[in-house]
Amino acid sequence: EAGVVQSPRYKIIEKKQPVAFWCNPISGHNTLYWYRQNLGQGPELLIRYENEEAVDDSQLPKDRFSAERLKGVDSTLKIQPAELGDSAVYLCASSLRLAGPTDTQYFGPGTRLTVL
Amino acid sequence: DAKTTQPNSMESNEEEPVHLPCNHSTISGTDYIHWYRQLPSQGPEYVIHGLTSNVNNRMASLAIAEDRKSSTLILHRATLRDAAVYYCILRDFETSGSRLTFGEGTQLTVNP
Numbered sequence: 001e002a003g004v005v006q007s008p009r010y011k012i013i014e015k016k017q018p019v020a021f022w023c024n025p026i027s028g029h030n031t032l033y034w035y036r037q038n039l040g041q042g043p044e045l046l047i048r049y050e051n052e053e054a055v056d057d058s059q060l061p062k063d064r065f066s067a068e069r070l071k072g073v074d075s076t077l078k079i080q081p082a083e084l085g086d087s088a089v090y091l092c093a094s095s096l097r098l099a100g101p102t103d104t105q106y107f108g109p110g111t112r113l114t115v116l
Numbered sequence: 117d118a119k120t121t122q123p124n125s126m127e128s129n130e131e132e133p134v135h136l137p138c139n140h141s142t143i144s145g146t147d148y149i150h151w152y153r154q155l156p157s158q159g160p161e162y163v164i165h166g167l168t169s170n171v172n173n174r175m176a177s178l179a180i181a182e183d184r185k186s187s188t189l190i191l192h193r194a195t196l197r198d199a200a201v202y203y204c205i206l207r208d209f210e211t212s213g214s215r216l217t218f219g220e221g222t223q224l225t226v227n228p
Binding site: 004031041042044048056093095107109 | 162165203215216218219
């Protein structure tokens with residue numbers, strides 16, 4: 001079974017440029033998450049989708065970040081414009097269903113963003 | 117969210133057991149204890165979870181203290197591939213939905 005797919009794996013841009021990350025979750029998983037991981041720290045949730053609905057986006061900096069999951073399958077996270085502090089690894093994860101505190105999240109390899 | 121405390125780093129030798137501790141003194145009765153690990157240049161992966169009783173799976177064992185204020189992840193025979201950051205996470209669906217709240221974890225080094 002294919003895991004969570006993310007692209008690109010690496011991205012280098014200059015500040016003020018836009019950037020987008022793509023994620024394809026495990027087939028059949030209706031819950032999708034975007035996390036951001038700063039160097040030396042654990043991942044932090046940015047947004048969670050149940051099918052195509054964003055149900056937890058309280059940590060998403062909405063002035064410059066946006067996300068969509070139009071058909072309830074793959075998802076795109078966008079930053080416009082990027083700032084130096086956005087340099088981080090952006091991780092996508094998916095889970096089979098909202099099973100409460102025992103569901104397992106499956107993570108992709110992440111996209112490492114460097115903003116110059 | 118209830119907080120966990122882990123050592124920043126630990127070291128082990130290959131083929132020896134490893135005990136990774138986690139303190140969670142403010143754990144509530146509905147908090148599950150989850151462990152994830154993150155290998156270099158990869159996303160985190162699930163290891164094990166438990167509520168009150170000790171748990172075993174093919175990857176590891178989880179020993180939970182009787183008062184649930186601490187737990188220990190046990191790798192029975194460490195391999196070089198087990199070198200990773202290990203995260204101990206408390207999850208209560210009622211208060212935190214389905215999010216995983218990661219701390220800084222324990223960096224495990226395995227020596228050949």
